[in-house]
């Protein structure tokens with residue numbers, strides 16, 4: 413089957429500081445992949461560069477065999493919660509409805525069916541009761557659920573999430589992971605920047621281990637090994653001492 417995402421020889425930097433160097437990998441449909449690596453490894457920059465939010469110096473990126481701008485509506489992106497202005501005066505339902513703009517068209521106003529789609533996505537995330545709540549008045553975990561509802565409403569084929577589990581409680585973590593597993597079982601493709609090494613093996617079937625370049629990529633059993641992790645993190649990882657395999 414054709415790749416959902418193909419990345420070849422990708423380089424990116426901030427001014428003169430190289431962040432991504434010669435990044436090459438391919439994501440197949442129906443997979444759930446954790447993007448793992450130390451702080452500053454370039455995980456967020458990778459997502460932003462793939463999604464044309466950060467310039468690439470060189471390299472090729474194709475989604476479904478096309479450039480990002482041609483297939484945008486098939487890709488749902490959930491940025492890091494901290495990168496968003498949550499004081500912006502809008503409510504949860506509007507945030508989700510705005511995610512539908514690719515479908516609505518920029519010149520048309522959302523109609524009743526769009527609001528219904530958005531409500532359904534909020535309900536799936538257990539957030540229906542908060543539809544009319546200003547987003548500044550939601551907890552971190554609730555904001556994260558609204559963000560995921562927005563991506564769900566978009567009905568994308570590929571979902572890219574930047575640390576969706578950061579700072580959320582155990583219930584929200586469960587809701588989010590169940591949702592991602594369900595998307596996978598529906599044949600969708602999901603890529604998640606993930607920090608908690610303890611849960612990688614439980615939650616994900618594939619791992620892309622990144623430290624400026626791809627250190628390992630494959631099934632969790634292949635890529636998430638002691639050897640590969642120490643290559644990515646250096647000898648600094650105490651947690652590795654207790655890890656088998």
Ligand SMILES: Nc1ncnc2c1ncn2[C@@H]1O[C@H](COP(=O)(O)OP(=O)(O)OP(=O)(O)O)[C@@H](O)[C@H]1O
Pocket residue numbers: 426431449450451452453454455456457458
């Ligand atoms: N806007 C920016 N301007 C300059 N340098 C930046 C900027 N954003 C990130 N960087 C630098 O680029 C490198 C990669 O950052 P990035 O946020 O992509 O890493 P990350 O793997 O997502 O890190 P973390 O796990 O801490 O979120 C870091 O050294 C960071 O300091």
